[in-house]
Amino acid sequence: MIVPFWLSQPWMGALLRLLVEDPIIIMRRKKVLVWPLSTEEHPIMSHTRLMACLLSGKACENLASWKPGTSKQYRSHINRYKDTWDVKPVLTKLKQLEPLQSLPLKELTLKLVMLMALTQAARVQTLHLLVLKNISIKEEAISVWLGDNIKQCRPGFNIQSVKFFPYTKDESLCVCRTLRTYLEKTEHLRDETGKKDGRLLISFIKPHKPVSRDTIARWIKHVLTISGIDSTKYTASSVRSAAASQARSMSVPIRHIMSKAGWSRESTFAKHYNKEIVQEGDPFQDAVLD
Structure with missing residues (x-):
């Protein structure tokens, strides 16, 4: 072959x-x-x-x-x-990154990126393509547009925006709350660079330019490392299988998992993403964060 x-x-x-x-x-x-x-x-x-x-x-x-x-x-x-990591140690670490208003921009950025990746079973490419232009911030959800097509795009499935929902069970794990704080803290930095409608994720190091996919992948691996996950074994792309496997273990229907991750066939999830969770110590989001 x-x-x-x-x-x-x-x-x-x-x-x-x-x-x-x-x-x-x-x-x-x-x-x-x-x-x-x-x-x-x-x-x-x-x-x-x-x-x-x-x-x-x-x-x-x-x-x-x-x-x-x-x-x-x-x-x-x-x-x-053949297996994937347990999300619980990562969630425990993210809960510790509080209060948001006093967090350094680096820690706030790391928390936001991991929460977005987990709650959307998102690829690094998806996070990289998020833009501020036409962002819709409402109490019930935040919709962020994509600047280009993502890998899952195909006839009948052409996702153009990502919708983040509040998590009321635990505010420390709420992606919407974290995103709002991030936008507030980076607003003046975007004014300085003149790119208020550009990429959502910018560097926490001067001159605060939009970051590459590789940088976002390094951020995710760093969160895995500080959470006690073996980042030499698991890459940034492993977030999709970890989130999907956690959702499945919490009995989220397959159709919801497939819709969230953009899979067209159940066999794709069953073969490549439904993995044994290695224990370390919307309905999809609730299952992942619960």
């Missing part, structure tokens, strides 16, 4: 467990992968390579037969995708 060498994908762990020999990385060269009806190079080749895999019909957990270097390189990726 020929697949993209894309270690961040949730299916990678399952694929690696089916390997019977060392995978072969296909070196990048011109037109190694083209569109089926033309000679144009496939756009995926601009940011990844291909991997040739000899697979078995049964998952193999024993990597003893692999070469030492290969075994060490891929064992961490196999372990990464």
Whole structure:
């Protein structure tokens, strides 16, 4: 089987467990992968390579037969995708980041980013695309528009904004309250840069410019680290599986989980995101934060 060498994908762990020999990385060269009806190079080749895999019909957990270097390189990726982290230690840490008004901008930003990621099962790309233009702030919800299409967009599902709902059970975990405070604290910084309608998330370091996706991913990993989660095993993208698995464990109907995360098929959630939660010590949001 020929697949993209894309270690961040949730299916990678399952694929690696089916390997019977060392995978072969296909070196990048011109037109190694083209569109089926033309000679144009496939756009995926601009940011990844291909991997040739000899697979078995049964998952193999024993990597003893692999070469030492290969075994060490891929064992961490196999372990990464077979389970997910427990959200409770992260929520405990977020509760401690109070009161909001006296929090330094760094801590306030970290809290907001993690709350948005958890309550929306959001990709880093989604958080990065949030913009202030035409933001709607109401008592019942805050709607934030996206500056571009996200990965889940497809015919019949073209999400253009993200709606955040208040969490009245515990104000310290309310994403709307945290977002309002963040907007208040960053308003004068946006006035200075002249980008009041630009990206929602800006750097907490001068000159407070809009941040990249990589920066947002580092923020999420930092929150995992300070919450006692192994951030060498779990990446920023693991928030989706952690939130979705927590919601499922709290008996949230599959249709609500799929709607929140933008999945079109139940098999996608069942195969790649419904994972065993590793214990460390709207209905979707309530289940995640409860």
